[in-house]
Amino acid sequence: MRLENRIALITGAGRGIGRAIAEQYGREGARVAVADLTLESAQEAVEAIQQAGGTAMALAMDVTNEKAVEEGVKAIVDEWGRLDIAIANAGIQHIDPVHNLAYADWCKVLDVHLNGAFLVTRAALNEMYKTGSGCMLYMGSVHSMTASPLKSPYVTAKHGLLGLCRAVAKEGAEHGVSSNIICPGFVRTPLVEKQIPEQAKELGISEEEVIRDVMLKHTVDGKFTTLEDVAEVAVHLAAFPSAALTGQSIVVSHGWHMQ
Template sequence: MRLTNRIALITGAGRGIGRAIAEAYGREGAKVAVADLTLDSAGETVAAIEAAGGTALAIAMDVTDEQAVEAGVQQVVATWGGLDIALANAGIQHIEPVHTLDLADWRRVVSVHLDGAFLLTRAALRQMYANGGGTMLYMGSVHSLEASPLKAPYVAAKHGMLGLCRAVAKEGAEHGVRSNIICPGFVRTPLVDKQIPEQARELGISEQDVIRNVMLKNTVDGQFTTLEDVAELAVHLAAFPSAALTGQSFVVSHGWHMQ
């Protein structure tokens, strides 16, 4: 197993990509702290990990709440004695053109993605620096590297997470910390499923046209990226043994974006 006895914390891990990665980390031998808005949602992932023979801990965490993030990281350290891997995954979406967008909706999306990533990073780095190193990972998007209409706050936040990842790679190197960002294309998660009818309304097209001509148009094979695709990459980056891979964006998108 590639992550035996490693201690990991993943935000937004009650469902979707975060849950898939948490379960993959558990299968690979890591002790996994599953953070989500409620203990109930985190607990469902924990139950799945434990049913497969893994070790996991449920943590209620609003990633925009400074005290909640600090307390969650401290809970992991108090329970298992350290923190080796932290993944800022929590995210939300808002579909609307810029010219009608409320500041409150802009701030809500940016806060969850970018402020949440910062708060987790700061708390995790304090532990990693004190204990000889670790791995910071971020769940970016192809929208960390390019833009789509109707998603301005999401695009801006994901670009910001790429910048944070690179800054952490520079600062963390002397402390043994590596930092990378995963940039998926469209994955059929609840977040994406919610967007399909929203984009259909905004664009005046059918939901099937959203899938075929918006979400998958630029792929090489007309396929969604899968949870398993993203989870496998997250395991690989967590297990990679050196700073040969740091400060990098890794696109997993069926060719939706190429770099």
């Protein structure tokens, strides 16, 4: 098992990409702290990991709440002694053109993605630096590299995560900490499913056209990225044996974006 006895925190892991990574980490031997906005959601993922023979704990964590993040990381260290891997995955979406975008909606998206990632990073690094090793991972997007209409706060936040990842790679090197960002294309999570009718309404096209002509238009094969695709990359990055792989953006998008 590639992550045997590693201690991992994954935020936004009650469903979607975060949950898929959490379950895969459990299968690979990691002890997984599943953090989500509600304890019930986190506990559902924990039960799935445990039923598959893994070890996990549930945390209620609002990543925009400084105290909640600090207490969550402390609970992991109190239970398992250290923190080896942290994945800043929690995220939300909002669909609106810039000229109609409410400031509150702009702030909310940036708060969850970017400020939340900062709080998780700071708390995790303070533990990783104590042990002289660690792996920070960020859930970016192809929108860390490019832009799409109607998603300005999301695009801005994902670009910001790329910068944070690179800064952490520079600072963390002397403490044995690597930092990388995973940039998926469209994955059919609840977050994406919600966007399909929203974009259809805003653009005046059918949901089928949103999928074919907006979401998957620039892929090489017209296919969605899968949860399994992203989880496999997250395992590979966490298991990579040296600092040769740090400060990198790994795009998983069926060729939508090539770098």
